[in-house]
Amino acid sequence: MKSRSSQRFAAYLLDELGQIEDRYLAExxxxxxxxxxxxxxxxxxIVSLSLALMLTVVLSALLIGSLRGAKGEDDAFDAEAPKxxxxxxxxxxxxxxxxxxxxxxxxxxxxxxxxxSEEEPKLFDGQAKxxxxxxxxxxxxxxxxxxxxxxxxxxxxxSAESKIDAAEEQSLAxxxxxxxxxxxxxxxxxxxxxxxxxxxxxxxxPEIEPPTxxxxxxxxxxx
Amino acid sequence: xxxxxxxxxxxxxxxxxxxIDSTARKYGAMLGGISYSLLSSLEDxxxxxxxxxxxxxxxxxxxxxxxxxAYLAKIVRCLSIDRFRSAHRQKRGGIxxxxxxxxxxxPDTADPQREYENGMxxxxxxxxxxxxxxxxxxxxxxxxxxxxxxxxxxxxxxLGVSKVxxxxxxxxxxxxxxxxxxxxxx
Numbered sequence: 001m002k003s004r005s006s007q008r009f010a011a012y013l014l015d016e017l018g019q020i021e022d023r024y025l026a027e028x029x030x031x032x033x034x035x036x037x038x039x040x041x042x043x044x045x046i047v048s049l050s051l052a053l054m055l056t057v058v059l060s061a062l063l064i065g066s067l068r069g070a071k072g073e074d075d076a077f078d079a080e081a082p083k084x085x086x087x088x089x090x091x092x093x094x095x096x097x098x099x100x101x102x103x104x105x106x107x108x109x110x111x112x113x114x115x116x117s118e119e120e121p122k123l124f125d126g127q128a129k130x131x132x133x134x135x136x137x138x139x140x141x142x143x144x145x146x147x148x149x150x151x152x153x154x155x156x157x158x159s160a161e162s163k164i165d166a167a168e169e170q171s172l173a174x175x176x177x178x179x180x181x182x183x184x185x186x187x188x189x190x191x192x193x194x195x196x197x198x199x200x201x202x203x204x205x206p207e208i209e210p211p212t213x214x215x216x217x218x219x220x221x222x223x
Numbered sequence: 224x225x226x227x228x229x230x231x232x233x234x235x236x237x238x239x240x241x242x243i244d245s246t247a248r249k250y251g252a253m254l255g256g257i258s259y260s261l262l263s264s265l266e267d268x269x270x271x272x273x274x275x276x277x278x279x280x281x282x283x284x285x286x287x288x289x290x291x292x293a294y295l296a297k298i299v300r301c302l303s304i305d306r307f308r309s310a311h312r313q314k315r316g317g318i319x320x321x322x323x324x325x326x327x328x329x330p331d332t333a334d335p336q337r338e339y340e341n342g343m344x345x346x347x348x349x350x351x352x353x354x355x356x357x358x359x360x361x362x363x364x365x366x367x368x369x370x371x372x373x374x375x376x377x378x379x380x381x382l383g384v385s386k387v388x389x390x391x392x393x394x395x396x397x398x399x400x401x402x403x404x405x406x407x408x409x
Contacts, residue, residue, distance in 0.1 A: 010325040014318070016344045017367050018300045024352050025293035028364040029253070032357075032380050 055196065063155045100187065100215045101206075104132060105171035107222055114141040123199060124182050130218065131201065132175035140201075149221055153177060156217050157191050160208035164188065176201055187214055225249055228291040235283035243276045250292055254299045260370035261303040261318050271306060275299040300368065321367060324391075328398040343407060351401045355394075362387055363394050 104111075121131050121142045128150035133140045145153065154177060164170075176184045176197075184197040188206035195204075226245050234242035254275055258268035275298045288294035307318045352360050361380065365371045373391070377384045 007322065010322045010328070012344060013325050013328065013348075014322055014367070015301075015304065016348055018297055018304070019345050020352060020364070020368065021349050022288065022290040022293035022297075024349075024360060024364055025296055025368060026290040027357070028361045028369065029292055029296075032361055 052196070059154065062151055066151060066155050098212075098215075100175065100210055100218070101170045101172045103215055103219050104175070104222075105134075107219060108134065108171075111141055111143070111222055114143050115139045116142050120201065121178070123178050123184060123201075124180070126180045128180045129178050130175070130221075131178055133173040134171055135173045137173075143222055145221070150177070150179070152217060153187075153214065153221075154185075156211060156214035157185070157187055158211050158213075160190065161211050162209045164206045164209055170206060172206075174201065174204065187218075228288075231291060232283065232287055235280065236287070238284075243280065246276060246279065246291075246295065250295050253292065254295055257296055257369055258299050258303040260372070261300070262307055267306060267310075268303070271299055271302045274302050278302070296369065300370075321370060324395065325367065328395050328402065343405075347402060347405050347407055350405075351398055354401075359390060359394060362390050366391055 115137075116139060121129065121140050128145040128147065129142050130145060130153070131140050131142050157177075172188075174186065175188060176186050178184050182199045184199075184201060185191060185195065186202075186204055186206075187210040188208060189195040189204055190208055226249065231242060231245045231249065234245060251272065254272045255268055258271040259265060262268050262271070275295055278298050279295060286294070304318060352363070355363065358380070362376055362382075365376045365379070366373070371379075373387050374384055376382075377387045380387075
């Protein structure tokens with residue numbers, strides 16, 4: 001129970017509140033809508049995380065499906081996939097260059113015909129493709145991929161082979177795998193939700209060396 | 224068409240009776256709302272609003288308020304509180320509720336008379352309000368100046384009732400801290 005003095009003071013306080021500055025009173029009379037920036041941001045974040053989770057689940061399911069296929073339980077192409085990978089590995093086993101950047105540097109002349117005339121490759125045409133650009137060129141090189149090739153490549157994007165030294169010279173300006181629905185990933189970045197682009201070939205600084213299996217598979221496809 | 228504040232004030236200065244009509248048209252509902260929420264009586268509220276027009280008529284032309292609405296709101300609020308106190312009502316009304324809530328801001332050691340007479344409390348309140356975010360300030364003023372109930376505040380500001388209640392609870396604690404920090408209760 002508050003003392004009588006407190007009650008008197010509260011009464012004074014009530015009176016004095018009647019004398020606060022006019023500008024505050026005028027402010028309180030104007031229409032106001034609570035700012036909902038934070039909740040909206042949270043909603044976007046939740047949706048993004050949900051999509052990323054779905055993508056992870058789908059990729060995992062595809063990976064599992066492919067492994068089963070490699071054992072002869074799935075379609076004919078998947079049954080051939082390990083062989084193709086092995087062939088690709090065999091073909092390049094004697095190569096001295098080991099990084100993706102240097103391996104693609106070796107394929108520069110043979111992929112000259114894959115240069116495109118458009119300024120930007122199409123990312124929403126439903127066609128999966130691998131896109132790359134050399135550091136000293138303005139044009140992109142694009143190789144369309146079959147669904148199976150794309151699937152194998154994305155499955156080969158496991159954990160990083162090694163980190164890329166930022167000081168290391170790169171022949172590539174960038175390399176991306178486009179799904180055809182606008183989704184773009186780069187094998188030179190960790191495959192995390194934050195590294196999935198949409199609708200644009202995002203610029204990036206290479207962070208990881210993709211797994212050897214990926215590099216060999218890709219070079220096998222391109223050659 | 225509603226007149227601008229400065230046009231209505233001009234009418235008061237010209238001693239035109241149209242000033243009262245224009246004031247009633249623009250601010251009558253708001254003034255009635257403030258008074259009713261304090262007195263809980265339509266008749267008393269109506270009388271207070273009429274007294275407010277008279278008070279404004281008498282105070283102007285000496286005063287030239289920049290915010291006519293705020294100026295009138297202060298008058299009607301003051302008149303309503305005076306009426307309530309002088310009527311010595313037994314039943315608990317809006318003012319009792321507000322006073323009870325504001326008691327939470329008061330340390331038991333407070334010496335109200337001194338702070339009140341020195342006008343220190345008023346200055347301190349204005350400083351307290353100036354430090355609040357716009358949203359919190361609006362909630363505080365809508366509750367403790369305009370005497371709006373919590374549900375009305377929530378509806379008019381697009382907030383949840385529980386958020387308004389929580390904010391008011393925290394604001395009372397903040398005000399208590401503020402008053403202690405400023406040495407008012409000593």
